[in-house]
Amino acid sequence: MHHTRTAEPRTLGDHTWHNRAACLPTPANPVDPELFFPEPDEIDRIRAAKALCAPCPVRRTCLDAALEAGDREGVRGGMTAEEREPLHRNLPLRLDYARVNATLAGRDIHLTDAERRAVTRAAYQAGIPAARLARLLKVTEEHAEKRYRQVRRELRNRQVDDGPDPTLTVPGTRRDDLGAAA
Numbered sequence: 001m002h003h004t005r006t007a008e009p010r011t012l013g014d015h016t017w018h019n020r021a022a023c024l025p026t027p028a029n030p031v032d033p034e035l036f037f038p039e040p041d042e043i044d045r046i047r048a049a050k051a052l053c054a055p056c057p058v059r060r061t062c063l064d065a066a067l068e069a070g071d072r073e074g075v076r077g078g079m080t081a082e083e084r085e086p087l088h089r090n091l092p093l094r095l096d097y098a099r100v101n102a103t104l105a106g107r108d109i110h111l112t113d114a115e116r117r118a119v120t121r122a123a124y125q126a127g128i129p130a131a132r133l134a135r136l137l138k139v140t141e142e143h144a145e146k147r148y149r150q151v152r153r154e155l156r157n158r159q160v161d162d163g164p165d166p167t168l169t170v171p172g173t174r175r176d177d178l179g180a181a182a
Helices: 016-020 043-053 059-068 081-093 097-104 113-125 130-137 141-162
Strands: none
Touching (some): 059 081, 081 113, 097 113, 097 130, 113 130, 130 141
């Protein structure tokens, strides 16, 4: 599942986007936070909350934050809890290359499992040392090396299934050496 986005992925622990939210109560904009916690049958309150979200400059960031935090209450990012439920279920499958690239550039981004695999594969193919991958993914160097071994096995198995691919060479291996994945 690939999603195209225009917003920059937020870094872990970054809540500065709250300051740009359309729902931020100010003296000039007295928004009642309770508006975002309507009962399922309170259609007018749901519409009012969504109307505030519609033009919000951080709507996508708000939605991502709600999904990443497992927030299943209220209106977030312009969606009710019921509307977000399929997104919650599919979150582990999200593969957003903007997030992958931001992580590879050294930003501290909340990643799904699919995005972590993509970071590992891209780092391996770019020749990034396991120690750097460990820092990017916030894992031990040993775990980063294990992730690289998994990528090597996947690439090696793809060569066996599809035949030799000169762009995916694994130094020091022959077709006869590939046998079962270690």
